[in-house]
Amino acid sequence: xxxxxxxxxxxxxAIRDGLASFLTRSxxxxxxxxxxxxxxxxxxxxxxxxxxxxxxxxxxxGRSVVRRLRAAGDWTPVVLLTQVGESSERxxxxxxxxxxxxxxxxxxxxxxxRVRAVLRxxxxxxxxxxxxxxxxxxxxVLDRTARRVWVAGREVMLTPKxxxxxxYLMTHPDELHTRERLxxxxxxxxxxxxxxxxxxxxxxxxxxxxxxxxxPRYVETVQSLGYRFCGAVQRGVRP
Amino acid sequence: xSDARGRRVGPLLAALLPGLLxxxxxxxxxxxxxxxxxxxGAPLPVAVATVGLLVTxxxxxxxxxxxxxxRAVAVAASAAERAGRExxxxxxxxxxxRLDHEMKNPVTAMRAALPxxxxxxxxxxxxxxxxxxxxxxQAVRLSGLVAELRxxxxxxxxxxxxxxxxLAQVVQDAVADLGDQAAASGVARTITVTxxxxxxxxxHVRGDADLLYLAVHNLVANALKFSPADSPVEVRGSDDxxxxxxxxxxxxxxxxxxxxxxxxxxxxxxxxxxxxxGSGLGLALVRVVAQRHGGTVTLRSRPGQGTSARLxxxxx
Numbered sequence: 218x219x220x221x222x223x224x225x226x227x228x229x230x231a232i233r234d235g236l237a238s239f240l241t242r243s244x245x246x247x248x249x250x251x252x253x254x255x256x257x258x259x260x261x262x263x264x265x266x267x268x269x270x271x272x273x274x275x276x277x278x279g280r281s282v283v284r285r286l287r288a289a290g291d292w293t294p295v296v297l298l299t300q301v302g303e304s305s306e307r308x309x310x311x312x313x314x315x316x317x318x319x320x321x322x323x324x325x326x327x328x329x330x331r332v333r334a335v336l337r338x339x340x341x342x343x344x345x346x347x348x349x350x351x352x353x354x355x356x357x358v359l360d361r362t363a364r365r366v367w368v369a370g371r372e373v374m375l376t377p378k379x380x381x382x383x384x385y386l387m388t389h390p391d392e393l394h395t396r397e398r399l400x401x402x403x404x405x406x407x408x409x410x411x412x413x414x415x416x417x418x419x420x421x422x423x424x425x426x427x428x429x430x431x432x433p434r435y436v437e438t439v440q441s442l443g444y445r446f447c448g449a450v451q452r453g454v455r456p
Numbered sequence: 457x458s459d460a461r462g463r464r465v466g467p468l469l470a471a472l473l474p475g476l477l478x479x480x481x482x483x484x485x486x487x488x489x490x491x492x493x494x495x496x497g498a499p500l501p502v503a504v505a506t507v508g509l510l511v512t513x514x515x516x517x518x519x520x521x522x523x524x525x526x527r528a529v530a531v532a533a534s535a536a537e538r539a540g541r542e543x544x545x546x547x548x549x550x551x552x553x554r555l556d557h558e559m560k561n562p563v564t565a566m567r568a569a570l571p572x573x574x575x576x577x578x579x580x581x582x583x584x585x586x587x588x589x590x591x592x593x594q595a596v597r598l599s600g601l602v603a604e605l606r607x608x609x610x611x612x613x614x615x616x617x618x619x620x621x622x623l624a625q626v627v628q629d630a631v632a633d634l635g636d637q638a639a640a641s642g643v644a645r646t647i648t649v650t651x652x653x654x655x656x657x658x659x660h661v662r663g664d665a666d667l668l669y670l671a672v673h674n675l676v677a678n679a680l681k682f683s684p685a686d687s688p689v690e691v692r693g694s695d696d697x698x699x700x701x702x703x704x705x706x707x708x709x710x711x712x713x714x715x716x717x718x719x720x721x722x723x724x725x726x727x728x729x730x731x732x733x734g735s736g737l738g739l740a741l742v743r744v745v746a747q748r749h750g751g752t753v754t755l756r757s758r759p760g761q762g763t764s765a766r767l768x769x770x771x772x
Binding site for chain 1: 559560561562563564565566567568569570571572575596598599602603606607610617619629630633665666669670673
């Protein structure tokens with residue numbers, strides 16, 4: 218397998234230098250840019266497999282970079298170096314079409330892991346599930362912007378947190394998520410809450426969706442490790 | 457503001473009107489040039505009583521007016537104080553966000569650069585390895601601090617879930633988790649939980665179960681941390697007039713009086729906390745969670761005897 222090409226965009230030279238050499242040592246090919254305009258120019262020339270992009274930058278910020286790429290039908294994966302926190306930000310995140318988020322300051326190992334995970338999920342040239350308005354898995358339909366859920370044509374009600382959790386699991390199907398990772402996805406930051414919090418929400422999702430933990434169609438428990446969405450997930454269309 | 461003025465002027469006009477009318481009528485009668493007299497055939501005791509009652513009524517009315525004014529002044533002062541406190545909190549929040557913004561890039565750069573200093577740690581000699589570990593640990597520590605401060609600033613403003621939360625369950629979960637942790641670390645602790653069953657169980661509250669867990673967890677964790685391993689920690693639930701109270705008490709070293717006012721501020725670590733790991737943000741987080749749920753958290757402590765923290769939240 219050839220080394221993945223990573224375009225790293227940040228206006229702080231110290232961060233560019235440190236992360237570029239770290240990712241290079243981890244077996245990736247890295248180019249850097251100091252602002253959004255430079256990033257788009259380099260992207261057009263170099264065709265990276267993925268962009269890792271800061272948000273606040275001079276000339277053109279990270280969110281605008283993603284919007285411009287998506288508007289041009291370019292689905293190169295992007296990891297934005299910011300936080301997805303509040304639900305309002307989450308719907309903005311859905312519209313802007315970034316593939317993942319990582320909040321500064323972070324462990325460079327964590328960035329490496331996220332980049333690999335996004336690359337594993339990405340199908341070249343195709344929009345990722347995180348950009349879909351609707352997701353479908355068998356009988357289950359999730360409208361991500363309206364936050365509504367149907368099972369076999371009948372609408373069901375989930376609490377806001379359970380619906381966020383289902384959203385995260387369905388946009389990252391077939392991946393094992395630790396409880397800590399799921400909590401962070403729910404809150405946008407690490408919260409030292411009991412891992413029971415995630416178990417409670419998964420129990421709610423199963424109860425409401427009528428999913429059997431022993432023979433799951435949707436959410437599978439991976440013993441002592443975490444959870445995985447085990448159904449096949451497709452993009453849905455709005456009726 | 458103009459509404460408030462209208463409310464004060466209205467009654468005054470109503471009170472003055474009879475007087476004005478009387479004066480006008482008297483003027484008109486005098487002007488007519490006729491000599492008119494009223495002869496009242498009331499017995500003297502009635503007349504005396506009437507005069508006395510009228511004087512009392514006038515005095516009461518005057519006192520009521522003065523009280524009203526004092527109350528209005530007090531209300532305005534407390535509103536100004538509240539607004540002042542909110543301004544202060546908002547300024548504080550902006551400061552935390554600025555701090556986060558200014559610190560996150562340097563800390564990210566340090567953590568990114570560090571692995572490049574020694575890609576293979578096994579090649580370092582003992583002194584170099586120690587220095588490297590120090591750099592790494594302290595960068596991680598700074599990193600955690602930045603993240604915690606941002607979390608606090610964010611929890612002050614982000615919309616909260618409004619679910620029905622069984623606080624008794626939250627207390628039991630937090631105590632079970634901390635009890636397990638203590639046992640796993642080899643120092644089993646006694647945590648006594650007293651929750652009411654009669655005449656009714658602890659009322660539920662509305663809010664975010666995860667954050668309420670965090671608040672109770674931090675209070676119990678603090679009690680465990682700042683009391684001897686062989687001393688008990690007690691957690692009591694009660695309800696009083698629509699308020700649910702969770703009290704966490706320990707018989708630890710207590711907090712000196714001069715430190716008590718500041719314990720809920722960020723990054724405050726008391727004398728007793730020296731040598732005990734912690735960020736100084738645990739109680740600040742409890743305060744934010746309490747406030748966001750329309751509640752309060754207070755502390756009573758006696759040096760040498762112990763500390764009791766009370767989390768009060770409005771019942772459903």
